[in-house]
Amino acid sequence: MTDPAPETQERPASLARHPARIVTRPVMRFQERIYLIEVWHGLVITSRHFFVNLWRHTRRAIGLVARAGAVTIQYPDDPAVVAKRGRTRHRLMKREDGTPRCVACMMCETVCPAKCIKIVAEESPDVMIEKRAKIFDIDMGLCVFCGYCVEACPEDAIRMDTGQVEMSSFNRQDMVWNMQELLGNKKKDPAANVPRL
Ligand code: SF4
Ligand code: SF4
DSSP states (O other): OOOOOOSOOOOOGGGTTSOOOOOOOOOOOHHHHSOHHHHHHHHHHHHHHHHHHHHHHHHHHTTSOSOOOOOOOOTTTSOOOOOTTSOOSOEEOBOTTSOBOOOOOOHHHHHOTTOOEEEEEEEOSSTTOOEEEEEEEEETTTOOOOOHHHHHOTTOOEEOOSOOOOOOOSSGGGGEEOHHHHHTSSOOOGGGGOOOO
């Protein structure tokens, strides 16, 4: 049986120059502790937004103003609008002759913090290119969409600009996108494996 852990431990020497900062929690006032007044405040704010937006939508409907009030996107009936600079589903880029630009340098696989890229390299038939990817898989179920793979790539072979954010699936295996799917040569259809009830 191992000895119980000591009650006090010395701070590591590396932290000696960074003393712990003690943050005191603010003391709640009586009206905050009984909650009712705060709940009432919340209802007032919600109601104000509701009636202000109702007024703006009504004015727009009768043609008084061009600008509408706040709009709730009716997803999934309306597609999700993603900012152009947002990092979305990856794609692999091709050269002019249609071959993948990836030279299997493993930079993206190495830098990936989620370890969700799997590359197997093989010799390239092109004497000017040393290697190419034989297998290039990305597990979207593990990816954290940090974009490091795009930043690390020396060949501009991988981008995250498809605008696609809907990659849900009924099983984990379908979350893995292979090279042909990432190149756009093969369409991925997660709905194909929907379990029949
Ligand atoms: S976006 Fe980040 S987590 Fe996802 S594959 Fe690229 S490096 Fe890995
Ligand atoms: S960093 Fe670029 S070239 Fe290198 S393996 Fe990844 S995608 Fe291919």
